[in-house]
Amino acid sequence: xxxxxxxxxxxxxxxxxxxxxxxxxxxxxxxxxxxxxxxxxxxxxxxxxxxxxxxxxxxxxxxxxxxxxxxxxxxxxxxxxxxxxxxxxxxxxxxxxxxxxxxxxxxxxxxxxxxxxxxxxxxxxxxxxxxxxxxxxxxxxxxxxxxxxxxxxxxxxxxxxxxxxxxxxxxxxxxxxxxxxxxxxxxxxxxxxxxxxxxxxxxxxxxxxxxxxxxxxxxxxxxxxxxxxxxxxxxxxxxxxxxxxxxxxxxxxxxxxxxxxxxxxxxxxxxxxxxxxxxxxxxxxxxxxxxxxxxxxxxxxxxxxxxxxxxxxxxxxxxxxxxxxxxxxxxxxxxxxxxxxxxxxxxxxxxxxxxxxxxxxxxxxxxxxxxxxxxxxxxxxxxxxxxxxxxxxxxxxxxxxxxxxxxxxxxxxxxxxxxxxxxxxxxxxxxxxxxxxxxxxxxxxxxxxxxxxxxxxxxxxxxxxxxxxxxx
Amino acid sequence: xxxxxxxxxxxxxxxxxxxxxxxxxxxxxxxxxxxxxxxxxxxxxxxxxxxxxxxxxxxxxxxxxxxxxxxxxxxxxxxxxxxxxxxxxxxxxxxxxxxxxxxxxxxxxxxxxxxxxxxxxxxxxxxxxxxxxxxxxxxxxxxxxxxxxxxxxxxxxxxxxxxxxxxxxxxxxxxxxxxxxxxxxxxxxxxxxxxxxxxxxxxxxxxxxxxxxxxxxxxxxxxxxxxxxxxxxxxxxxxxxxxxxxxxxxxxxxxxxxxxxxxxxxxxxxxxxxxxxxxxxxxxxxxxxxxxxxxxxxxxxxxxxxxxxxxxxxxxxxxxxxxxxxxxxxxxxxxxxxxxxxxxxxxxxxxxxxxxxxxxxxxxxxxxxxxxxxxxxxxxxxxxxxxxxxxxxxxxxxxxxxxxxxxxxxxxxxxxxxxxxxxxxxxxxxxxxxxxxxxxxxxxxxxxxxxxxxxxxxxxxxxxxxxxxxxx
Numbered sequence: 001x002x003x004x005x006x007x008x009x010x011x012x013x014x015x016x017x018x019x020x021x022x023x024x025x026x027x028x029x030x031x032x033x034x035x036x037x038x039x040x041x042x043x044x045x046x047x048x049x050x051x052x053x054x055x056x057x058x059x060x061x062x063x064x065x066x067x068x069x070x071x072x073x074x075x076x077x078x079x080x081x082x083x084x085x086x087x088x089x090x091x092x093x094x095x096x097x098x099x100x101x102x103x104x105x106x107x108x109x110x111x112x113x114x115x116x117x118x119x120x121x122x123x124x125x126x127x128x129x130x131x132x133x134x135x136x137x138x139x140x141x142x143x144x145x146x147x148x149x150x151x152x153x154x155x156x157x158x159x160x161x162x163x164x165x166x167x168x169x170x171x172x173x174x175x176x177x178x179x180x181x182x183x184x185x186x187x188x189x190x191x192x193x194x195x196x197x198x199x200x201x202x203x204x205x206x207x208x209x210x211x212x213x214x215x216x217x218x219x220x221x222x223x224x225x226x227x228x229x230x231x232x233x234x235x236x237x238x239x240x241x242x243x244x245x246x247x248x249x250x251x252x253x254x255x256x257x258x259x260x261x262x263x264x265x266x267x268x269x270x271x272x273x274x275x276x277x278x279x280x281x282x283x284x285x286x287x288x289x290x291x292x293x294x295x296x297x298x299x300x301x302x303x304x305x306x307x308x309x310x311x312x313x314x315x316x317x318x319x320x321x322x323x324x325x326x327x328x329x330x331x332x333x334x335x336x337x338x339x340x341x342x343x344x345x346x347x348x349x350x351x352x353x354x355x356x357x358x359x360x361x362x363x364x365x366x367x368x369x370x371x372x373x374x375x376x377x378x379x380x381x382x383x384x385x386x387x388x389x390x391x392x393x394x395x396x397x398x399x400x401x402x403x404x405x406x407x408x409x410x411x412x413x414x415x416x417x418x419x420x421x422x423x424x425x426x427x428x429x430x431x432x433x434x435x436x437x438x439x440x441x442x443x444x445x446x447x448x449x450x451x452x453x454x455x456x457x458x459x460x461x462x463x464x465x466x467x468x469x470x471x472x
Numbered sequence: 473x474x475x476x477x478x479x480x481x482x483x484x485x486x487x488x489x490x491x492x493x494x495x496x497x498x499x500x501x502x503x504x505x506x507x508x509x510x511x512x513x514x515x516x517x518x519x520x521x522x523x524x525x526x527x528x529x530x531x532x533x534x535x536x537x538x539x540x541x542x543x544x545x546x547x548x549x550x551x552x553x554x555x556x557x558x559x560x561x562x563x564x565x566x567x568x569x570x571x572x573x574x575x576x577x578x579x580x581x582x583x584x585x586x587x588x589x590x591x592x593x594x595x596x597x598x599x600x601x602x603x604x605x606x607x608x609x610x611x612x613x614x615x616x617x618x619x620x621x622x623x624x625x626x627x628x629x630x631x632x633x634x635x636x637x638x639x640x641x642x643x644x645x646x647x648x649x650x651x652x653x654x655x656x657x658x659x660x661x662x663x664x665x666x667x668x669x670x671x672x673x674x675x676x677x678x679x680x681x682x683x684x685x686x687x688x689x690x691x692x693x694x695x696x697x698x699x700x701x702x703x704x705x706x707x708x709x710x711x712x713x714x715x716x717x718x719x720x721x722x723x724x725x726x727x728x729x730x731x732x733x734x735x736x737x738x739x740x741x742x743x744x745x746x747x748x749x750x751x752x753x754x755x756x757x758x759x760x761x762x763x764x765x766x767x768x769x770x771x772x773x774x775x776x777x778x779x780x781x782x783x784x785x786x787x788x789x790x791x792x793x794x795x796x797x798x799x800x801x802x803x804x805x806x807x808x809x810x811x812x813x814x815x816x817x818x819x820x821x822x823x824x825x826x827x828x829x830x831x832x833x834x835x836x837x838x839x840x841x842x843x844x845x846x847x848x849x850x851x852x853x854x855x856x857x858x859x860x861x862x863x864x865x866x867x868x869x870x871x872x873x874x875x876x877x878x879x880x881x882x883x884x885x886x887x888x889x890x891x892x893x894x895x896x897x898x899x900x901x902x903x904x905x906x907x908x909x910x911x912x913x914x915x916x917x918x919x920x921x922x923x924x925x926x927x928x929x930x931x932x933x934x935x936x937x938x939x940x941x942x943x944x
Contacts, residue, residue, distance in 0.1 A: 056707045059584040066583070111538070112531040112761070115900065202905040204760070205676065228903040232761070235528045235904075288676070289584070289704070428587065431700040432707075433674040 028378035030457055033312050037452050038386055040311055041445035047303035048437045050078065051296055051358075055289040055432045062286040063326035064096025064257035071282050072260045075298075075323050079264030082306045084321070086267055089260035092336040094326040096257045097121055099208070099286065100250030102223055104194070107131060107244040110236060116194065116223040117206035117287060117427075118251045119178060120328060123219045129248030130155065130191050130221070136237050140177040143184050152189035155245055156181070157196075159234055161227070164200040168356065168418040174198050175209070182222040183214045192221040192247055196230035201423035204228045208285055208426045210329055221249045259283070259325040261333045264302070266309045268318040268455065275344070276454045277320045277351040278304065278447060279400055281327030288430030292421060296435055296443075297354035298323055304447035308455070315455035317349060324400045327355070334400035338407070345407045350454045350461055352412040353398025354447060357425070359417030360439040361388050361446040365395035367411045368461040375459040382449045386442055391415065393465070408463035414446050500850035502929055505784050509924050510858055512783055513917035519775035520909045522550065523768055523830075527761040527904045534758040535798035536568025536729035543754050544732045547770075547795050551736030554778045556793070558739055561732035564808040566798040568729045569593055571680070571758065572722030574695055576666070578708060579603060579716040586705065588666065588695040589678035589759060589899070590723045591650060592800060595691045601720030602627065602663050602693070608709050612649040615656050624661035627717055628653070629668075631706055633699070636672040640828065640890040646670050647681070654694040655686045664693045664719055668702035673895035676700045680757055680898045682801055693721045731755070731797040733805045736774070738781045740790040740927065747816070748926045749792045749823040750776065750919060751872055753799030760902030764893060768907055768915075769826035770795055776919035780927070787927035789821060796872045799827070806872035810879070817879045822926045822933055824884040825870025826919060829897070831889030832911040833860050833918040837867035839883045840933040847931040854921045858914055863887065865937070880935035886918050 028034075058074050061067035072089060079087045097120060104114040135150060136157045137143040143156060158177040163170035175198050185193040197207035206226040213219045225233065236243050262282060268274060280297030284290025305321050325333030338345070350368075364383055368376065373393065380390045396402050397411025405411055417439070424430045453459070500506075530546050533539035544561060551559040569592060576586040607622060608629045609615040615628060630649040635642035647670050657665040669679035678698040685691045697705065708715050734754060740746060752769030756762020777793050797805030810817070822840075836855055840848065845865065852862045868874050869883025877883055889911070896902045925931070 052707065056704060056711070057582050059582065059704075070583075110529050110531065111542075202903075203675065203677075204900045204903060228901070228905050231905055232528060232531075232903070235524065239528070428676045429700070431674075431676060431704070433700050433703055 030378055030453060033452060034378065034382040034449055037308060037311055037448045038382060038445050041304065041307050041448040042386065042441055044303065044307055044441060044444065045437060046306060047299035047440050047444040048435065050299035050302050051291055051435055052432055053078065054295045054298060055291045059289040060286045061282065061284050061290060063094040063259055063283045063329050064254065065286065068259050068283055072262055075262035075282055078302065082302065083309065084264035084266060086265040089262045090336070090340060091258050091260055092325040092333045093256045094259040094332050095329045096254040098252050098254065100124070100252055102249045104223065104245060104247045106233070106236060107246050109240050109243065112232065114229040114233065115204045115206055115226040117208040118249050119211040119222040119224060120208055120285070121211055122222040122249065122251045124251050125192065125221045125247055125249045129246055131244065131246045132191055134243050134245050136234070140180055140184060146188055148188045151185065154190055155247065156185040156190045156193045157233060158193065159196045159230055161196060162198050162200055162422060164419060166417055166419050167415065168421060170200065171198065171422065178209050178224070179212050182211055182220050183217055186217040186220045190220060194223050194225050197224045197227050199227060199422050199425060199427065202227050203427070203429060205427040205429050208287055221247065223247070223249060261325050261337050262323045264321045266305060266315055266319045268316055269314045270316040272318050273347050274317040275320050275348045276317055276451055277322060277348050277401070278451055279322040279324055279351070279353040280355060281333065281400055282323040283326050283328055285328055285426050287426065287428040289432065290430060291432045291435050292357040292424055292430050293426065294327070294355045296358040296440060299440065300354045300443045300447050303444045304451050307448050308452045312452060317455040319451055319455050327400055331399055334403060338403050345404065345409055348404065348409045350410045350412055351397055351401040351404050352414060352450065353401045354414070354443065355398050356416040356418050357421040358435040358440045358443065359419065359421065360442045361414045361416050363391040363415040364388050365391040365413040365415065366393050367395040367397065367405055367464045368393060369410070369463060369465065372459055372461040378457070379449060379453040383446060386445055388414070388446050405464045410461035410464040412450060414450065416443060502850055502925060505924060506850065506854040506921055509780060509783055509920045510854060510917050513776065513779050513920040514858065514913055516775065516779060516913060516916065517909060518778060519771035519912050519916040520907065522771035522774050523763055523907055524904055525550065526767045526770060527763045531761040532758045533754065533756050533762060535566040535731055535755045535801050536726065537758065540731050540755055544734055547734035547754055550774065554774065555781065556736035556738060558737040561734045562808070562812060563730050563732055564797040564805045565728045566731040566804050567801045568726040570724050570726065572596065572724055574721045576695065576717060576719045578705070579718050581712050581715065582708060584704065586701040587676045587678055587698040589680040590721050591683035591694040591696060592680055592757070593683050594694040594721065594723045596723050597664065597693045597719055597721045601718055603716065603718045604663055606715050606717050608706070612652055612656060618660055620660045623657065626662055627719065628657040628662045628665045629705060630665065631668045631702055633668060634670050634672055634894060636891060638889055638891050639887060640893060642672065643670065643894065650681050650696070651684050654683055654692050655689055658689040658692045662692060667696050669696045669699050671699060671894050671897060671899065674699050675899070675901060677899040677901050680759055693719065695719070695721060733797050733809050734795045736793045738777060738787055738791045740788055741786045742788040744790050745819050746789040747792050747820045748789055748923055749794060749820050749873070750923055751794040751796055751823070751825040752827060753805065753872055754795040755798050755800055757800055757898050759898065759900040761904065762902060763904045763907050764829040764896055764902050765898065766799065766827045768830040768912060771912065772826045772915045772919050775916045776923050779920050780924045784924060789927040791923055791927050799872055803871055806875060810875050817876065817881055820876065820881045822882045822884055823869055823873040823876050824886060824922060825873045826886070826915065827870050828888040828890050829893040830907040830912045830915065831891065831893060832914045833886045833888050835861050835863040835887040837863040837885040837887065838865050839867040839869065839877055839936045840865060841882070841935060841937065844931055844933040850929070851921060851925040855918060858917055860886070860918050877936045882933035882936040884922060886922065888915060
């Protein structure tokens with residue numbers, strides 16, 4: 001399909017849009033291709049088919065597991081099937097942890113089961129579990145101010161609720177309790193820590209996620225209560241200070257395993273050494289099938305690269321799709337990528353990761369050399385047509401590319417609507433039915449526009465300016 | 473607070489409503505009391521506090537379990553605390569079944585866990601579980617038409633999706649697969665049956681519910697897949713006819729136990745022998761805390777009765793709140809109630825059960841002697857003011873009172889908005905946070921209006937006409 005057809009299709013309803021297109025076309029040799037890519041990517045189910053294939057054929061794929069190994073094979077095969085011209089994988093040493101069972105119940109004053117999930121990396125409880133009183137705090141900050149006497153020998157319950165927000169701004173202030181809760185509780189002599197799930201739903205599924213220990217204090221078991229069970233426990237504690245829990249967790253470390261960053265490329269015709277890097281992470285938590293986190297990202301960047309190649313042929317610069325290993329357990333794949341590719345980081349024109357579910361993209365933040373912003377106008381114009389407005393020039397780029405800007409690598413954050421992302425994130429409920437094919441296709445289109453433009457236009461965004469406050 | 477205050481509060485915004493009230497007041501000696509009850513019940517959190525108390529202090533209470541025993545004690549204490557003047561319990565022999573573990577996974581072509589719930593009353597799998605091919609049908613009707621050769625030795629998967637509907641009309645056509653699936657699958661030599669959950673959500677929680685066996689065919693294990701897992705299995709079966717599952721269930725029958733219908737009354741001052749019966753069921757499934765099913769009903773009818781007594785004193789007829797045992801396992805409590813009270817069934821002026829969650833009531837259906845409909849006009853007028861319109865005269869009354877009309881007992885169905893009821897019904901997700909306090913209070917008000925009017929007005933609805941097609 002040509003640009004002309006595209007204009008024709010829109011003619012009846014979008015005369016104003018048409019003139020905008022035409023005038024941009026005069027301004028940029030890429031406007032027709034951008035319009036074509038946008039139209040096709042918006043209506044293509046390729047990203048959805050990729051997520052579907054990954055979730056149905058592989059499913060859960062926690063780093064170092066059998067599922068992870070199958071995911072690596074799946075990724076290589078998917079790149080082959082889609083005609084990427086260079087496909088390779090790079091070994092990454094990943095931590096392999098398994099959750100085993102995680103049971104909790106109230107023993108007194110009432111007997112009730114509580115739904116929990118072990119936090120990623122937690123140690124097990126002693127054989128036979130723990131039975132002890134619970135003490136509640138409204139945040140990590142409150143816990144830090146507690147006296148040892150009130151915590152010693154007890155289970156700490158951090159009861160802070162995450163607020164819903166399009167940009168996921170509710171996550172940061174609460175997730176600190178997940179990552180640091182076990183350390184702070186152990187300092188005061190607690191036997192274990194349970195947090196209210198870092199999630200915006202009212203489901204009975206608890207939200208897992210990685211947690212940390214300090215070498216300086218005892219490692220105590222750490223879990224998350226579902227929001228519904230946190231409500232229940234909170235109500236019990238409002239009625240009685242003397243609430244006793246039994247908790248048993250059989251989490252286990254299996255040492256370090258080899259996984260892989262899996263990479264697929266469409267090689268540049270004019271500047272094969274210059275790289276437009278779009279990424280997502282291949283690993284997932286073990287509870288769900290990793291549809292939103294990060295199957296959606298895998299679908300979006302894979303679909304975007306493939307569509308560009310199908311619609312506009314070989315790019316001038318190399319398009320590199322990186323599917324990172326072990327994002328969930330500390331960005332291990334991204335660190336290995338950065339180490340291994342250090343010498344060529346200067347060749348990366350731009351890097352961007354999709355790792356925020358399947359919602360619509362509403363904003364593009366950049367971290368470009370300021371002079372490049374003007375040259376990127378045709379991209380911003382094309383993005384605006386699918387509802388993506390230009391934001392700030394302080395982008396972080398996404399978790400796995402977040403360590404690149406300090407090496408001067410420009411990054412882009414295509415901000416996705418995350419209003420409902422934290423309803424499902426890191427739970428058993430992260431499954432394919434939560435992916436809206438239409439908004440996924442819009443995200444695919446935004447990535448395709450970004451990637452096409454950066455791979456073909458006469459624009460150089462390097463070096464990234466120093467940024468003090470990444471937006472994402 | 474008097475009727476005058478009520479009118480005053482509404483005066484600024486509701487002049488039209490005010491004149492409607494005033495004119496009705498002329499027509500009925502009960503209009504002021506109805507207005508008072510309506511206003512107070514709409515803003516009272518009593519029903520909510522009752523549900524909260526039951527779910528927090530008792531939680532799951534499957535018939536015959538320890539939780540059920542605690543629930544009986546809780547109900548007696550709650551009636552006492554609220555000042556019911558007659559409180560008693562009547563023994564009911566109930567079936568006691570426990571689900572034990574219920575695990576399922578796909579073995580090939582892909583290895584993935586499936587979330588299932590044993591159907592209520594199912595037998596266990598053989599020791600060590602079953603490993604065999606799965607064969608899919610789109611409904612029970614399709615299964616019935618299958619040839620033995622295509623089913624023999626396999627697991628039958630009935631993949632029929634329930635449609636969302638305010639009145640829950642999607643339930644009937646699908647639940648037949650839950651109740652009859654094991655019988656029909658066993659007739660064809662199947663090893664087990666798994667149904668797509670009878671629920672309108674896309675959660676990973678499967679919906680349990682009672683199922684039946686026939687003495688004439690082998691009893692095979694029966695479970696429900698979560699909707700998300702049914703999607704996943706459906707996608708696998710679309711890609712390959714050869715899908716193998718492993719299923720293990722350790723459900724168990726523990727014989728018959730004694731539970732109780734728990735009854736609280738406000739005795740009538742003029743006609744103590746005449747009874748207005750409002751009911752709900754005290755038992756719940758074991759997966760959630762039984763907040764919607766049927767904690768909400770318990771809260772609504774208990775709150776309604778108590779509020780009438782507080783606001784208008786002793787009723788002329790007796791108000792009897794019946795909290796039935798073992799509704800979920802075949803209405804055993806209701807059958808026992810009917811048997812035990814046979815001689816006095818003719819004294820029941822009206823019976824109604826609340827067992828459809830916590831949504832707003834939008835319609836009243838009746839099953840009254842036709843002459844009584846005119847006399848009940850003040851009730852319909854009062855209900856209309858809180859959004860409840862008059863429906864038909866073919867009410868069923870709710871599951872536990874559904875066997876009364878054949879004895880001439882008039883019944884009422886106050887139809888609740890069930891749009892989201894089947895998202896949570898019979899799952900672990902049936903917890904207090906799903907109860908909207910505002911719509912619960914509206915339901916409490918509707919029951920209070922019905923109960924006050926029937927207990928105090930000069931209206932006799934007996935005998936119920938024969939009804940061929942109960943509406944609910």
